[in-house]
Each structure stands twice: as C-alpha cells, then as structure tokens.
Amino acid sequence: MSAIGHSLSASQPLILGDPGYGAITHDVAGSLEGRPGTAWWAAFLVAASALGVGVVAIGYTIAVGIGTWGLNRTVGWGFDITNFVFWVGIGHAGTLISAILLLLRQRWRTSIARAAEAMTIFAVMCAALFPFIHMGRPWLAFWMGPYPNTRGSLWVNFRSPLVWDVFAISTYFTVSLLFWYLGMVPDFGTLRDRTRGLKQRIYGWLSLGWDGSARTWQRYEKACLLMAGLATPLVVSVHTIVSFDFATSVIPGWHTTIFPPYFVAGAVFSGFAMVITLLMVTRKVMHIEYLITDKHLEQMAKVLLTTGMLVGFAYTTELFTAWYSGNMYERFTFMNRAMGPYAWAYWLMFCCNVFVPQVFWSKRLRHSAAVLFVGSLLVNVGMWFERFNIVVTSLHRDYLPSSWSHYVPTLTEVGILVGSFGLFFTCFLLFVRVAPVVAFHEVKHTLAQQREEARHAAA
C-alpha cells in the first residue's frame, strides 16, 4: 500500500482548486438540508422496489421452505452462500480504507473513507442476512450463538467454521459500526450547528456533545487511531474465517490452504470495485468532483490492478496445485471448473477478475470515467462468479459420481439476490440523506495540509 502513497506527488492536489472550508461544509452538509432531488427519488424508488422483491422472496422462502430454491441433495449451498461471501467481500474496502490507510497515513483516503465505511456497514448487513435465511429453520437461528440455556446447557459446536463466522462477522460489524460512527461525531457536531428543531436535537444527540475544543480533538484523534488499530486485524480475519468455511471441509475445490490470503485479496478487490462504482455515482450526483477527484479514483484503480493480479495468481496457483497434487479428485474438480457445465461461469470470472483490470496499466484508461465505471462493475460481476464457482462447481460433482447433480437457481433465489442489492442501495441512499457522505472535517484537514504544502512550494 505504501507504494501507492509514494506515487502521490504534491503537484497533484487531492482537492481541486481551493473551494474554501465553508464551501466544503456547504456542499456536503447542505445536501442533507434541502429536499432530495429527482435523481435521488428515482434511485430510491428502484432500490426500494428491489428491496421489496427481496422481502417477498425471503418471506416466501421462510413460509414454504428452502425447497423454493434450486438446491438439491448434492448442492446444498447455491446463491445463498455465494451472496453471503460476495457481500462480506464488498464489506472489506471500507474498513481497509479507513483503518489500514489511516495507519499508513494515506491522505487520499479522507475523501472516500466515509462512503466506503458506510458501504461496509451495509454490505455486512446484506451478508449477515444470508446465514439466517439459508437455514432450514431460521426461527432457531439464535441457537448459533453461545448463550446460557436450559437445554443442558447445550453449547454451540466450537469446531464449526460457521460458529467462527458468527463471531468474526459480528465482531467485524460491531467494530466497523463504531468506527464509522466515531468518524462522524465531529461532522454531526457541524450538522447540529447548522440545523434547527428536531433535526438539531437528533444531530446533537448523535454528536455526543461535540464542542470542537482542542482537547476534544486530541482525544478524538487518539480514539480514531486506537479504533483503527483494533479494526486492522479484523480486515484480515473476517475473510480468512469466511474462507475457513470452505478450507476446513473435505470437498475437493474447497479443501485448499491457499484460501485465506486468496479470499482476503479477493475481498479487497471486490470492495474497491464497489467503492469506485458507488463514488463515481455519488460525486456526480452531489457535484463534489473537486473532493472526490480523478486522482482518488486512479488510486483505487491501482488497488484494483494489484489485487486483481493477486487474485489471478491465486487462480493459477490453484490450478497448479491441483495438477501437482496428483489427487484425481482435486484434478477433476479444476478440470470440471474450466471445462465442465459451469465453465462459462469460470471463464467469466477469469476474464472479469484477471483480464479486465489489466486495462488499468494505462494511465489514460485509469482516468477514463467510462472505463473505470464499467471495469469496476465487471470486477464485481467476476467476483460474484468467483464465489459461485467455489460454492457450486465444487459441490455439484464431488467424490462419488453417482451423486453428481446440477444446480439451477429459482426465481426466488434471484429475487433474494436482487433484494440484497435493494437493501444495500436503499441503505446507502438513506445514508446520503441523513449523514455526511464525505468526512468533511477530515477533508478540511487535508485541505489545510494542502495549503501548507502549497505555501511551502511557493516559498
């Protein structure tokens, strides 16, 4: 990551022009104060409809049974766990940007950190949905938690990666949520001062009595650093543990030691792609291109290129290991991925995740909004299919040829996938209406530094 930091030169400002502190506050906070525009309403309508589809599909599933999905005796997980891993992956970028980049003192993170963190929270919420609804009896989901009970006392099975998941994801979600909230406290203070009536009371309550004194600022910054330190290992641990769901099993294609780093790299990859997609839309709609500049996007494109190559390395390593192991089941699984009935999904994944990011070697293309936008979308498509490949193609043809089968999702499952996107975007759209989408106190800090540097340069 530090390589990216070095590439930053002072001649490329992180904030274009010098809008002035007031303008930044006005642009970011002001958008919360007026009425939402047509674009927001249109987007919200689409997102809420998608969420509605998801609610109906989930309701149908819970009322009737998992049989409404396309799963069978051989393929016990399909869209459900694919979506779960996909959303957990998306949920990686936010904390990576706000925690690891904070610790590495990457100043370019300030403009995008807030939105990325929000994205993390919503993505983890989407992800957490799936372990619940994929259960045959979701009303008993509380059995997954270790709590004192009158059944003996009957505990969870601490050997099960699913239990580890429960811990990993709930911890990650809690820390991310706190970190996100902590980052917003000074901005809530500003909003409290700018609003009146009920809004002011709410923002006042949320700002925890922020007074902007030097001592408050000092404690605040310390707390942020501490939280960043706490969140950093979680960035790595969550997807490592999610990968254990597969790595600790006996199924060829799942039982792979490469999975933890492979999953983390993939998660960062998909998370950054989603941040790019979201921010490109957000900055356009909110007219804050001077805050979220092409330079920010370029940095993220470089992350995509790097992690894309990591992922590509993992794919080829898997193939090599399968061949080198001499294990017929392992070999078959990878032959089957590349040439079996789901080969199209494999090659779609390969193209989107390995070949598409290669365009970001070119600076011109990194700066092209269209290329960046389409590229980031394709990466997310590719990453969704990566999880599909891992979950479904490993399962559908495992050890005994007699039980080989095929998996085709039903409309209900597609509805739930659509619904998870609906949930994500609904939350995000509500977020941009109630909280500052850019951490303007941090941006102003960056602007101050930028002015300082400019003065030094002029002198």
Added chain:
Amino acid sequence: MTRERDTKTPWMDLDTSLAPRGPERSDEGGATPAFFARRDFLKLAGISATALAACERLPVRHAIPLLVPAEDVTPGVAVHYAGTCTACPAACGLVATVRDGRPVKLEGHKGHALSQGGLCAVGQADLRALYDGHRLQRPSLGGKDVTWAELDAAVKTKLDEVQAAGKKVVVLSSTLVSPSARQAVLSFLAAYNGTLIEHDPGPGAPSALREAYQILSGRALAPWFDASKADLLVSLGDDPLGTGPDPVAFTASWAARRRAAESQGAPRHVQIEGSLSLTGANADERWLATSAERRLIALSLLSQVAHRSQGGQAVADALKGLAPLGEFASRVEALAGELLKHRGHGLVVSGANDLGEQLAVALLNRLLGNEGKTVDLTRPSLLRRGLDRELAGLLTSLASGDVGALFVLGLDPVEQGPDGEALKAALGKLPLAVAITDRPTATAAACRVVAAAHHGLESWGDFEPRPGVLTLSQPMTRPLFATRSAFESFLHWSGVPTTDYRLYLMERWRKDVFPGAQAADFGALWTAAVASGSVSGAVAVAAASALPSGSAGPVTEALATAARATPPSHDALEAELIAEVALRDGRRAHIPWLRELPDPLTRASWVPCVRVAPKRAAKLGVKDGDLITVEAGKASVTMGVRIMPGQHESVLAIPVGYGRTDEVKLAGVEAPPSASAQNAYRLAKLEGGRLLLSGLPASARPSGGRSPLPLMQVQSETAGRPVIHQVASYQEKVHGEHLPEGRDLFGPKPQPSPQWHMAIDLDACTGCSACVVACQAENNIASVGAEEMGRHRDMHWLRIDRYYVGDADNPDVLFEPMLCQQCGHAPCETVCPVAATVHSTDGLNQQVYNRCVGTRYCANNCPYKTRRFNWFNNEKKLTDPVERLVLNPDVVVRSRGVMEKCTFCVQRLQASRIAAQKEGRQEWASVETACQESCPARAISFGDQNQAEGALAAQRKKPRAFQVLAELGVEPRVTYLARVRNRQGATGHHGEEA
C-alpha cells in the same frame, strides 16, 4: 414381545412361544375358542389405531376399556405375527410388526422354506397399500354404495338368471396360490358349472414354459428352479432375480451359491438377452441377442448338446435344418461345451413365451441331467398356472356372448391387456360382471358389481407356492373399511353353510392338512401353524408321481417346427415389454414407495421410460427424456427415452405397469403426468393362443417434446475413481487405497463394544432394492413425488448406486448400496454449528433432528452424499388419517428444514440394548438393521467390529474387502466386498476389469 427377536421367537418355536400364552395353550377342549380370544384382542387392540378411519361409517362396537387386557398386547410394545405376503403370488414368508393393533413394518420370515427371510421391495411396500387412502372402502352396485347383503342378493339373483339362460360363469383370477381359496372358488364354480381361468399379466414364467412341459412331461407345470445347486446358470431373456414369479426365493438360492463360492468354486452365470435386466446386470457374462436370435441360440445349444449326449439323437435329427448362427457360432459352441462340462450342475432358463425355445430349454435341462437336481419337476412351482390359450378362449367367448357372468378376482385385465377397450365394452354388456379388488381399477369401473376386498394383511389365507410348502396368513389388523375377504364373497355366493372364510380355512386344514388329527390335536396343531406361519415339513405332501418322459413324436415335431421358423433378422426393430423391479406387473403401481423407488438399472423413478441402446438413440436422434412413440401392430405408447448401455440395438424395452387410469389417485403424493399413452400392455399381442410380450415388430419415432425423467443418477461411470471394484476371482485382493492405522492426531479413541459396523457383499447384492423400501418403511422416509425427484431431492437414506464398467455397448453393471458410512472421523460432525450431529460411544454418527437448524453444511461436507434435507414439510402431505397409520412410532417424523440420514436403525439398536441389558446378554448378538433384514441375498452383515469371530468379522477379513473413500481418513464403518466376475471359460466378449 419386545422389538428384538433373538429370544425364543414366538412364531417359530411352538413350545416356548405358546407356553406363556395362557388362553391359547390351555383351551384344548375345542378347535376354536383359543382363536376367538385371540381374534378379539386383535380387534380390540386395533380400535385405538383404526377407529379414526372406521368411525366415519362403522359404529365402534368395542371402544370400552379392556377389563382383562389381552395378554400379549402391551400398549407401545411391538408384537410380531407370522404371515404370508400377498403382494404378489410368490407368497413369501412374512413377519409383521404390530403396534397397538396396527402393522407398522413387514419383514421376511426367516423360517420360510423358500424366501428364507428376504422380502422384496413390493412386499415391503404392501404395508403402504394397506393404508392406502384410495382403497375401495365398501361394496358398490352400479356405482352406488350398498351393504354386503344387498350385493350378495343381487349377485345371486343374477347368477340364477345366467344359469337359467345357459350361459357360462367364469372366474378370471391371477394364479390362486392358496389351496383353500382355490377350493372355495372351484366349489363356487361347481355350483354354477363355471370355469376358472388363471392369468398373470406381465413377463416372467410365461405360458409357453408350462406348455413345453405339457408336451414333454404330460403336465402343464412350471418346474422349480434351484439356483443354489447351479454351477452354471444360463438364462435366455429371463429375469428371475428381478421380476420373475418368485424373485426373493430365486435370489436367495442364487446368492447362496455365490456365497458358497469359496468352498465350492466360483459359479458362472451367462445371460443372453436383448434388454438389460436385473439378472443380466448380475451375470458374469452377457450376450446381446434379439428374441429370434435367442430362440436360435437355444435350439443350437440343444442341437450341440444333443449331439454329444446319450439319447439325444432324435432331438439332434429334428434340429438338422437350423439356420446358421452367424456371430454367435463360436460362443454357442463354447457355451455348449461348458454346459456339458457342468452336467447335472447347470441350469438353463428362458423367459420367452415361445414354445420352441421353452422346449429347447426343457430338453437341454433334461439331456444335461439337470432334472432332479437344479430343475425339480416332482415339486414344481405353483406360482403360475394359467395358460394363455385359456385367456384367449375367454376373450373369444366374451366377444361371442357365451359368457353370462364374469368374476374378475384381483386382476385388472382392462388395463393389463392388449385390447382393454373391447374388454371394457364386453364387461359392460355382461349380465353379471363382478370385480373383486381393493382398488378402483379400470376393471372395477367397468363392472357393475364391485366387491371391495380386504387387503392381504386383513384377511386369513393359506398358500402353497410349491408342494410341501404350506403357509398361513392371519389378519394383522381389524379391517380398516367395510370390505370383505375375496374368498368369503365366493363362499357367500356359492351358498355353502360356512360363510366365514376363517372357519372354512380351518375346516379344509382339518380335512386335508391334518387328516389324522383328533379334534383336540387339531386345535393345538392349528394354533401352532398360525403362530409359526407355516406347517413343518412333517406334513404329508401328496408326492408327485414320476413324470413320463415325453413321447418323441410331438416333441421332435414341435422342435422341427421351431427350427424351420424364420431366421432372425438382426436389424428389424422389436419391442420387448419388460417388468421393472418396483412395479412388476403394475398392480401396486399406486404405491408411492414403489413409484419413488429409482429403478436399479435406469435409475429413473415415477416416470416410465423406453430403454434405447446408445446407437439406436443416435439413429433416432433422441436424448434422455425425449418423447418417443413406439408402435407395434395397431397400438402405440409414448414415453420418454432412457439411453441404456447394455441394450440390444434393435430392441426397445418398454416397462409395463404404468399408465393406469386410477394412477391419479396416488396416495398422498402428486402423481406424475401420465396418460394412457404409457400403458405398455397395449402393445402385447395375443397370437396363436399366446400373449406375446417380446419380439414384437415395432417402429419408433421421436414424437417431439420432452418428458424430463426424474433420474437419481446422471453419471453412470466411475470416471476412473476407485469407489467400486470388481475382481476376477474370490481370492483376488482389491487394491483400494488404505490409510495406515494410527494417523489420529489425538491418539486412539476408546472403542467400547459394540462398535457397529456393516459389511455389504457386492457379489451377492443383486440391486433388487428391497433394502431401499425396507429403509423407507422402517424410518418413516417421506415420498416426495416426481417433480422433487427430478430436482434430485430424493429422501432415501439408502440408495443403490449403479455404475457401468467396460464396453460402452455391453458394460458390466455394478451395484453399490450407499448409505451413511457412520464415519469414525465424520466430516459432517465437525462442521455443524449447533452440534446437531454428534458421535456416539458405539461408533454411530448420530443426527439430532430437533437440534438441527438446517445449514446443510454437513451434507455439503459428506463425501458420500448420503445426507438428506427436508426441503419442504413432507410429512404434512400425509393428510389422510388412514395413510398416517403407516408411520413407524419408533422413529421421529422429521419436519421441514431438518437434515436426516441413515442411523443404522438406531431405534433397533437401542431396543436391543435395553432388552439385552435386562437379560444380561450381549446386544450385538441379535440385532439386525431393516435393510439387512429385508435382503433376499443376505448380502448385508452387521454387528460389532470388535468381535473377532462371526459373520461380520469373516466378511471383513476377505481379500475382496474394501472401503469407499477410506483414503480420506474418515474411517468409514461400512465395508464392501468386491463383485466377482467369473470369466473363466468365458466364451465371448467381456469388459475391462474395474
């Protein structure tokens, strides 16, 4: 009285079983009082379970608390009663587990002379037929419900009219294996000067077999084949293991010979057939031949054997003009040599309804000296007695109007024959047409009088499948509906004084079976016979006299005629009507357990399919599931295609039994889309007094559209994986992958006895699937319907995997029963988040249903894919209270969202443990799992793996032993023994070793 039955089994041992039963033993004064007491308690006990169903129409007369409780009924404790299976005429021995007055499980009777403890899939499923909500529940006249008195009066009036008009009275029945029933029917017919015509639809033991022996030995009989003494079995298009008249008994003897291979040498089994049958799948060598080629092969074998046998000259001369054998010449010569080498130890059988071929086969057995050894004519099979020409005669006289009254007993000839419409019309015109059946069949719909019959488990009966084997059946429950025993109906109509069939039965036994017994003795003898289900061998059998050898004239004449028959044309397409293991002739096609049972060969369930050879399918341009119309003569059927390696290119095999019009009333489960277009009986041809089911000239064309087949297995090859093995000899070692002992990271675990282990001998296993249905019945496994099966959501805890090995056109077929392997290091156990699947101290991998939240992680992580998930609330589909009676109260019914799997019948293990602890015994001495108990081939051994002696240990020590996927280190608790293909002296092509 407890679940396990290693103690003095009450139905098998007279002295010990009857000693504690006060009333039955002490009442020696008369013949019947003991029995009335017994009947009463059955009636009383039945109330608790059956009142639900019965109270709707029948006043509950005995719903009072038992002042004196019946002695051998304890609520909640199972009682076992011996009986005889009535699901098909084979009359296998049966033991019913009865709980609180209702049978909940049927098992084979180990003391039965023929079935020896096995019970086939159809027999197991007969329990489900008892609790079929669509059974006929009361008699009806012209569609209106009536009382039995009204029905009897109407029948008698009509009978008198018919007699007055001088028309014939005919009873059309499947073979009456019961001597008392036969006597009842015959005495009824004697009163009206009528005739009995026996007919059994479907292939197997055809009419020509009996006609051949009529020519050869003067009596139309089917010999009893004893495969246990056959070192060389040659079967021409016959399927005695799968769908013959007595598959359980034949499998028992066939497997007995294979199990004895270590001491008596490896047996050989050569199958010559056009369509892959279960028997063919188990053969050491398989030739593909059309029906005409098979006849030619039979005649050529006879010719070659006759040349080299004493006294065979006349036969050899008659066969001089035989057509050349073509590609079979060298193989036939070698096979003839093998047969001669195994003189007296061989057995040749044929399934053709062709007089020439059957004569040739009978003469082969005679010339080879097999008669009296593997072919028993003195105590023949009594399971099939009908002659097709009698049926043809009946149809003719029905058409001409000579028949005035027709009683159809059990059969459904409207659906199970070539020209159902004509028969239906004829039945409608008859002055008196009576259907005596328990189902609303098409025949019942065509008959004005419908005498709703008891299910076999509700009625008394006796059975004589073979002279000297006499068994009884007793009611296992009070009749569920206002039905009546079929034979009691005949007693009513014939006007004899005894109309109670039970008394009639006893009367006949007093006269015929125990003729010398005093009244007092008879009571005891009868009671003992009922308790044990059969009479011991001491009972005198009318010894069949030595049969005259056939006079040369008609025999050689028939042979010469056959030899002159048109030489086979190899390329002409022919249709062959086959029976499937689950449906047989189709009379139990409405039972969801059987419909859902995947055929062991096609692996399709619910939906019928035409079996087409790969090359023929390519020529027709069809794939699995494409609809195809097969025309033979004027009739046609339309079904989905199933491409079957091992099918002769010119033969299209079409299963009978599907396409019944009452099929929509499938109990509890949605029926597959079916049409009368699937009734393959329509293709049969009544020609020259014989009902031809094979060799029917046919044409086929894709009819467009698809009927997706619910295939349980789409991959038929092992893909080079060492998951199943076949070897060339019984001494050969299987080179499976094994993990060295002691790789456990945590050191050896304590292994207190018992540590349950199962061994499955794939060499004995025929794939008959009895175990699959037994498991379903024992463990309350849901039937999910065609659609769900098509989605690969079968619920079977035990399935039979079928693999093809070798030649793509004629592969070796391997069956591998696959169930939870109860892994010592179970991958499922570590991944369950809520600890719903855990290990027991006796080595079981337990599934705790009410703890399961349904993440399905365990199923994903199961290398054997034996775990089954409840995708829906399957149990709620059983809405009819009658149908719910089939549930085994010892096993939890699972709700939706819960994983389930084989438990090695843990309820039996626990019951045996409790009983053993009470008695201070070793619990592993006796317990048997449901699959093991049902297996006609005794292929399954089960017990404690810590025991160094015993059947299980012996099996595990054999060189053929291997474990599936043991290299994963999961420590499976199931050992398989590789299949042996004896190619020694192989005469033709053979596939590669697996």
